[in-house]
Amino acid sequence: MTDVEDSSPSARAQQWGSSLGFVLAASGSAIGLGNLWGLPYRLAQGGGMAFLVLYLVAVVLLGFPLLLAELVLGCHTGRSPVLATRAVGGPSWQLLGWLFPLSSTLILGYYAVMTGWVGRALIEALRGHLPTDQGKGAPFFLHLSQGWPEAGAYMVVLVFTAFVVATGVQQGIERLSRWSMPALLVLLIGLLLWSPSLPEALPRYREVLFHWQWSDLLDPGILRQAFGQAFFSLGLGSGAMVAYASHVQNRDPLPQQAAAITVLDTTVGLMAVFITVPLMGTIALGQEGNFGALSNFFVSLPLGFASLGHGGVVLAVAFFLLAGIAAVTSAVALLEVPVSVLVDSLGWGRGATAWGTGAVAAILGLPALLSTDLLMASHDLFGGVVLIGSGLLLSLLMGWVAPEQVMGNLPQCPRPLLQGVLLALRWLIPLVLGGVLLLSSMDLLRMNLALRL
Ligand code: PHE
Numbered sequence: 516m517t518d519v520e521d522s523s524p525s526a527r528a529q530q531w532g533s534s535l536g537f538v539l540a541a542s543g544s545a546i547g548l549g550n551l552w553g554l555p556y557r558l559a560q561g562g563g564m565a566f567l568v569l570y571l572v573a574v575v576l577l578g579f580p581l582l583l584a585e586l587v588l589g590c591h592t593g594r595s596p597v598l599a600t601r602a603v604g605g606p607s608w609q610l611l612g613w614l615f616p617l618s619s620t621l622i623l624g625y626y627a628v629m630t631g632w633v634g635r636a637l638i639e640a641l642r643g644h645l646p647t648d649q650g651k652g653a654p655f656f657l658h659l660s661q662g663w664p665e666a667g668a669y670m671v672v673l674v675f676t677a678f679v680v681a682t683g684v685q686q687g688i689e690r691l692s693r694w695s696m697p698a699l700l701v702l703l704i705g706l707l708l709w710s711p712s713l714p715e716a717l718p719r720y721r722e723v724l725f726h727w728q729w730s731d732l733l734d735p736g737i738l739r740q741a742f743g744q745a746f747f748s749l750g751l752g753s754g755a756m757v758a759y760a761s762h763v764q765n766r767d768p769l770p771q772q773a774a775a776i777t778v779l780d781t782t783v784g785l786m787a788v789f790i791t792v793p794l795m796g797t798i799a800l801g802q803e804g805n806f807g808a809l810s811n812f813f814v815s816l817p818l819g820f821a822s823l824g825h826g827g828v829v830l831a832v833a834f835f836l837l838a839g840i841a842a843v844t845s846a847v848a849l850l851e852v853p854v855s856v857l858v859d860s861l862g863w864g865r866g867a868t869a870w871g872t873g874a875v876a877a878i879l880g881l882p883a884l885l886s887t888d889l890l891m892a893s894h895d896l897f898g899g900v901v902l903i904g905s906g907l908l909l910s911l912l913m914g915w916v917a918p919e920q921v922m923g924n925l926p927q928c929p930r931p932l933l934q935g936v937l938l939a940l941r942w943l944i945p946l947v948l949g950g951v952l953l954l955s956s957m958d959l960l961r962m963n964l965a966l967r968l
Contacts, residue, residue, distance in 0.1 A: 529684040529865075530762050536685070537763050538775050539692040540844075544755050545780040546699065547845030548629055549748040551838045554784040555791045556811040557740045559723055565731030567724070569741035574781050577947060578745045580939035581906055582756060583773040584913040584921060589760025590769060591924045595859035596754035596852060599761065600909075603917040611908045615754025616853035618901045620872065622753065623849040624880025625893045627676070630842040631668030632813060635659045637835035643828055645821035652814040659813060660887060669884055670877070676846045677873030680854050681866040684762050688847055695840045702837040703783060706790045706830065713823075716793035723792050735954040742951045743899040748780055752906035755848040758855040770928045783841075790834070794819030809887060850876065900955050907948040914940030 531537040558566055592599040597612030604611075636659055639645060646655040659665065679687040710716060731737050746752055760769075795815040820831035853872045857863045883890035913921055914937060921937060928936075 530764060532685050532689055534764075534767050534772070536689040536693065537759065537767065538772050539696045540688050540848075541756060541759050541772070541776050542779045543692040543696055543841075543844030544750050544759060544848030545748060545776055545845075546696075546783045547748075547841045548626070548633070548838065549744065549845075550780065550784040551787045551791075551841060552629075552812040553744055553747060555788050555795070556808045557744055558788060559792070559795060559811060560740070560808065562731050562734065562737040562740065563724055563726040565727060565729075565734070566737050566741050569732065569738060570744055571781070573742045573745035574749070574777060576939060577742075577906075577944050578749050578751060579773060579777050580936040581751050581910055581944060582749055582777060583770060583925075583936055584909065584940055585751065585756040586760040586763070586769045586773055587921055587924050588909075588913065589757035590763045590765065590767065591920060593761055595761055595855035596757045597856045597860050599757055600912065603920050604912050605916075608912055608916070611905065611912065612754075612856075614901070614905050614908075615757070616856045618897050618905065619753050619755065619849045619852035620876050621879055621893065621897045621901075623676075623846060623876040624878075625883035625890045625897075626842070626846055626849060627672045627876065627880055628665075628669055628883045628890060630672045630839065630846055631665060632659045633835055633838045633842055634668045634672065635664065636813065636817065637832065637839055640817075640820070640828060640831035640835055645817045645828065645831055646814075647818075647821045649818065652810075652818050655817055656810065656813045666884065669880070672843070672846060673873050673877050673880075675843065676850050677869045679843075679847050680850045680873075681869035683865065688851065691847065692844060695844055699783075699837055699840050702833050702840075703786050703790075706833060706837070707786050709830065710790045710793055713793040719793045719795070720789070723795075724788070735958050738951055739899070739955040739958050742903060742948070743895075743955070746902045746906055747898050748784060749777065750845070750848060752902035752904070752909065753849070754852045754856075754905075758852050759848065761855065761859075768927055769925060770932065791816060808891060895959060900952065900959070903948055903952055903955065907945055907952065910940045910944035910948070914942075914945070 531540065554570070562569075588599050588603065589596075592602045594602055596615040597609060600612035601609040639655070639659070646652045679691050681687065682690075750756060763769075763772075791811075795811060816834070817831065820827040820834070823830065850869065850873060853875075854865065854868050857868045857872065858865050883893050918937060918940075921940065922933060925933060
């Protein structure tokens, strides 16, 4: 079923400078607002420990095997997501391939809106204009998320993202990741060391993290959030890892690389939880104002930082800088998916394609720019249900249609691990994701109906 061998000059024409360069870039794709905003808000919205347990189970049992399968798919075909799925599955699987650039571009639209808000929050922190009391919290978010300055920040994010992708895999994406990932980790560790010293830290950890109820493990809302979080955070089902892996040299140790990316991404998410939970006031557990999930990040955190006086302003600058860096490297990965597909499938030039696709993403993101409700709906749909659905199809492709790709292309991988990965791809991932997808659709439908009634 494979026509991998006879492939013409491929995505591998562009290569990562080194194995570390690839791991940094792929971690840059994974680590983003999903870790810094998504994980803490989903935790605070309910579920606490049960959510964390489900999230970690999803990462280890489903996320890691699927990530490894995506790396194998990209690396051993040397092709962008559409041609890679076609190469291993035949023409009928090409449809799945096209889902990748479509969903990535749609995600990039709303993701760039949020990245713009982060940039504006950073500027406000630098100017010392953080909200100092509860009454100023909601207007602060409205100030970030409305008007021409918001549209300007959105455009700056997309222009920078397109510039990096247009500059190339090694010169653009890898070069950005090489300085931004270490900077991000330094900022994160600094903030982590400081956070337990906050006055209310321990009670807040206890309140948000350590409440446990067995029934939560079967709560459809919590299940959907936990699995959605694992997928979004690792960027699975979006084609980003396939696209990045297509530039990897065949000798690279993919299992170790997949493990490093998974561990880094999950650790950063957990660190973000420890940093942000003490700063969230009790009233702001995702319900404050009309902004729901967004209030945690753009209302509670600025209020929390401002309450710490001058030192808080410095910490706010560090935090929003860190979030901005993380968001931009993820936006770059999201744009690389459609660009790699168009360059590889149609032979278009990288530069013009990056700018053109960036412009398309700018148009697709307009609804999210104009309405925070539409932004959250896009996140639930494209960043949740669609990614999970594509992940499910991908596991069927790699587990049933082309298992020899996984079995034959990982010679360094210990046999039991290989068999575990195959078992996950064939049975565990399709069954669990099928169930979660069903629950998610019912949950989303129920929420929409409840909103209408
Ligand atoms: N993983 C990124 C985050 O957590 C988002 C992302 C999704 C990036 C899909 C690439 C592909 O913010």
